[in-house]
Amino acid sequence: MLSLKNLSKSYKNNVALKNVSLNISEGICFGLIGPNGAGKSTLIKIIASVIQDYSGNVQFTNNKIQIGYVPQEIALEETLSARDNLHFFGRLYGLKGAVLQKRTEEVLSEIGLTERGKEKVKTFSGGMKRRLNIGCAIIHQPRFIIMDEPTVGIDPQSRRYIFNMIEKFKSNGFTIIYASHYMEEIEQLCEEAAFMDHGKVVENGSIEHLLKKHAVPSIYVKGRMCVPDDLSQTCSKGKDGGYLITANNPLAAMERMIHFCNENSGEIERLELVKPKLEDVFFSLTGSQLRD
Numbered sequence: 001m002l003s004l005k006n007l008s009k010s011y012k013n014n015v016a017l018k019n020v021s022l023n024i025s026e027g028i029c030f031g032l033i034g035p036n037g038a039g040k041s042t043l044i045k046i047i048a049s050v051i052q053d054y055s056g057n058v059q060f061t062n063n064k065i066q067i068g069y070v071p072q073e074i075a076l077e078e079t080l081s082a083r084d085n086l087h088f089f090g091r092l093y094g095l096k097g098a099v100l101q102k103r104t105e106e107v108l109s110e111i112g113l114t115e116r117g118k119e120k121v122k123t124f125s126g127g128m129k130r131r132l133n134i135g136c137a138i139i140h141q142p143r144f145i146i147m148d149e150p151t152v153g154i155d156p157q158s159r160r161y162i163f164n165m166i167e168k169f170k171s172n173g174f175t176i177i178y179a180s181h182y183m184e185e186i187e188q189l190c191e192e193a194a195f196m197d198h199g200k201v202v203e204n205g206s207i208e209h210l211l212k213k214h215a216v217p218s219i220y221v222k223g224r225m226c227v228p229d230d231l232s233q234t235c236s237k238g239k240d241g242g243y244l245i246t247a248n249n250p251l252a253a254m255e256r257m258i259h260f261c262n263e264n265s266g267e268i269e270r271l272e273l274v275k276p277k278l279e280d281v282f283f284s285l286t287g288s289q290l291r292d
């Protein structure tokens with residue numbers, strides 16, 4: 001367990017974190033979500049010990065736990081090869097000799113760069129750099145991996161590759177903290193998440209709990225028909241000329257639509273349940289006002 005208690009951090013007059021407390025269980029992927037400037041990177045840097053002048057307490061149950069930190073900005077030496085970058089980071093973590101050689105080859109294979117190991121990083125695509133950035137963070141085999149927006153600016157293939165790596169980390173019992181703006185990534189990868197805004201945790205819990213508490217399901221209906229008065233209050237225009245109706249009991253709303261249509265000789269072309277999304281939770285908790 002990682003326990004964060006009353007973490008606060010200011011950059012001169014700018015308050016980045018205000019009394020953040022969280023418990024993060026081991027063996028899960030924990031998502032950090034929030035608009036620009038919410039404080040996610042600051043929190044991550046405190047956990048990774050990159051920032052040390054803060055108030056509050058960071059406590060790991062296992063004091064000897066090793067951390068791998070994947071920073072938001074790619075931190076590689078462009079003029080060196082992938083292999084030499086891995087060597088460099090491995091040596092920083094105290095690896096040497098045959099162990100360092102073995103780990104370097106293992107990591108190159110894990111990040112799909114064995115064939116390109118000799119090439120200079122400056123010739124790499126965004127996806128290759130992101131994968132190598134992760135490789136440098138796991139060279140010392142940490143069981144706790146912190147990733148700050150690791151899929152920014154990459155193609156779907158590299159993203160899929162990184163997701164598969166994360167699934168493998170999870171099946172090996174590793175703990176991952178994953179910050180992202182991409183809500184569908186958090187939904188797909190994480191068991192639990194915290195929403196941050198203006199330096200505070202505004203909500204946290206399991207993804208299921210967050211969706212249940214903050215997002216209302218909807219139904220989508222399209223056809224030659226009207227919407228009954230009792231559903232029209234929560235009805236808005238959907239795509240392709242259909243209607244989106246939010247309803248706490250979507251199955252009852254679907255039944256109501258079918259009956260109403262039958263009674264009024266309408267015709268339904270499409271009727272679907274629209275599952276609530278984490279994005280709905282995000283806007284419900286943080287609003288839609290721009291942050292810059």
Ligand SMILES: Nc1ncnc2c1ncn2[C@@H]1O[C@H](COP(=O)(O)OP(=O)(O)OP(=O)(O)O)[C@@H](O)[C@H]1O
Nearest residue numbers: 011014015016034035036037038039040041042043
């Ligand atoms: N080195 C710094 N000096 C001054 N202010 C900073 C510094 N780093 C962050 N801040 C400020 O602290 C606040 C929190 O920033 P932080 O980078 O932690 O947020 P974030 O949620 O990670 O944002 P983003 O999604 O844009 O990466 C912001 O107001 C930011 O401008």
